[in-house]
Amino acid sequence: MSLRGVKIVGVGHHAPAHVVTNVDLEQWLDTSDEWITTRTGMKRRHWASPDEATSDLALAAAQGALRYANLRPTDIDCFIVCTVTPDYYFPATACLVAARLGAKDKPAFDISIACSGFIYGLTVASGLVRSGVYPRVMLIGAETLSKILNKADRSTAILFGDGAGAVILETSEENSFLSSELGSDASRPEMLYVRSSGSRHPIDHAALDESLNLIHMQGREVFKSAVTKMISATDKALAKARLNKSDVTFLIPHQANKRIIDAAAHYLEVPSDKVVTNIHEYGNTSAASIPIALSETVHAGKIKPGNVIVFVAFGGGLSWGAVAWRWAA
Numbered sequence: 582m583s584l585r586g587v588k589i590v591g592v593g594h595h596a597p598a599h600v601v602t603n604v605d606l607e608q609w610l611d612t613s614d615e616w617i618t619t620r621t622g623m624k625r626r627h628w629a630s631p632d633e634a635t636s637d638l639a640l641a642a643a644q645g646a647l648r649y650a651n652l653r654p655t656d657i658d659c660f661i662v663c664t665v666t667p668d669y670y671f672p673a674t675a676c677l678v679a680a681r682l683g684a685k686d687k688p689a690f691d692i693s694i695a696c697s698g699f700i701y702g703l704t705v706a707s708g709l710v711r712s713g714v715y716p717r718v719m720l721i722g723a724e725t726l727s728k729i730l731n732k733a734d735r736s737t738a739i740l741f742g743d744g745a746g747a748v749i750l751e752t753s754e755e756n757s758f759l760s761s762e763l764g765s766d767a768s769r770p771e772m773l774y775v776r777s778s779g780s781r782h783p784i785d786h787a788a789l790d791e792s793l794n795l796i797h798m799q800g801r802e803v804f805k806s807a808v809t810k811m812i813s814a815t816d817k818a819l820a821k822a823r824l825n826k827s828d829v830t831f832l833i834p835h836q837a838n839k840r841i842i843d844a845a846a847h848y849l850e851v852p853s854d855k856v857v858t859n860i861h862e863y864g865n866t867s868a869a870s871i872p873i874a875l876s877e878t879v880h881a882g883k884i885k886p887g888n889v890i891v892f893v894a895f896g897g898g899l900s901w902g903a904v905a906w907r908w909a910a
C-alpha cells in the first residue's frame with residue numbers, strides 16, 4: 582500500500598471558566614503557593630463545574646478547530662477522543678461529540694491511555710489518514726480530571742486540571758508525520774491509577790470510604806520514570822525520522838511538571854524559548870495538555886511551515902510516546 586501524506590489543518594482548545602489558584606488551594610490543603618510553584622511550575626488550573634462534562638469541553642475545542650479550518654462537522658470522516666475521564670463508560674465520548682456536532686452516522690471512538698493519549702491518538706489518526714481509510718480525522722484530547730481527584734490529598738489535588746484541545750488531520754501532498762515511538766509497562770499499575778471503578782474492583786461503599794475511586798499516585802517514582810521515558814522516546818522518534826536533536830524547532834511536551842519538562846529539554850538541548858509550556862495556567866490536563874499547547878502556539882503564529890515539532894508524553898499505564906512532526910503550509 583502506498584501511503585499518502587497527512588497534515589494538521591485545524592486547531593482549537595477550551596478550558597472551563599472556573600480557575601483554582603495555588604492560593605485557593607491553600608485555603609483547604611496544607612500546602613503553599615511557593616511549594617507548588619517551585620516543585621511543579623503550576624500557578625492555576627481550570628476545574629469544570631458540576632454540570633460540565635468532558636464532552637462539553639471536547640465539543641468546544643472541536644468547534645474551534647472547525648472554525649480554524651473553515652470546515653463543517655459533516656466534512657469530518659472520523660472522530661477520536663483521547664480521555665480517561667469519559668462522560669460515561671459507554672457510549673464513547675467521541676460518539677457524543679460527533680452527535681452534538683450534527684455529524685450523524687460518522688465513525689467515532691475513544692482512546693484510553695491517560696496522559697499519553699494525544700501521542701497514541703496522533704499515531705492512530707495519522708495512520709487512518711495516510712492509509713486513505715479516513716481522509717479527514719478530528720482528534721481531540723479532553724479531560725475533566727477534577728472529577729476523579731481526591732481534593733483532600735495535597736500530593737495529587739494540586740497537580741491536575743481540566744481542558745480540551747482538538748486538531749483536524751487531513752490528506753496532503755506534504756507529509757507532516759515523520760515518526761512515532763510508543764511504549765507501555767503495566768507491571769506496576771499502582772504507581773498511577775484509579776484503583777476502584779472498573780471490573781477489577783467495582784465501586785462499592787468500602788471503596789468510596791477509602792477514596793479508591795479517585796487518582797492515586799506514587800509521585801516520586803512516576804517523576805523518575807517520566808524523565809527517563811520521555812527522553813528515550815524522543816531519542817528513538819528522532820532516530821526513526823533520521824533527525825538530530827538540533828533539527829528540533831519546538832518541543833511540545835505533556836505538561837506534568839515543569840521540572841520534568843526542563844530535564845527533558847536540557848537533555849535534548851532545546852533552548853527554553855522553543856519549549857512550549859503552559860503548565861502555570863492549566864496544570865496537568867492529561868490527554869488534553871499537548872493539543873492545548875499546540876493550539877495556543879499555532880494561534881500565537883509561532884509555528885512556521887517546515888518547523889520540526891517533537892510531541893512527547895508520559896503517563897498512567899505506565900505509558901509513553903513521542904511523535905516527530907514537520908509543520909506543513
Ligand code: COA
Nearest residue numbers: 612613616620696735736739800801803804837838895896
Ligand atoms: N504541599 C506541600 N508539601 C507537599 C505537597 C504539597 N502539595 N505534596 C507533598 N508534599 C510533601 C510531602 O509530604 C513530603 O514531605 P515529607 O518530606 O515530610 O515526607 C515532601 O513534600 C516531598 O514530597 P515528594 O513527593 O518527595 O516531593 P517531590 O519533590 O517529588 O514533588 C510531585 C512531588 C508530586 C510534585 C512530584 O513527585 C511529581 O511531579 N511527580 C510526577 C507526577 C506526575 O507527573 N504525574 C502525572 C504523570 S502524567
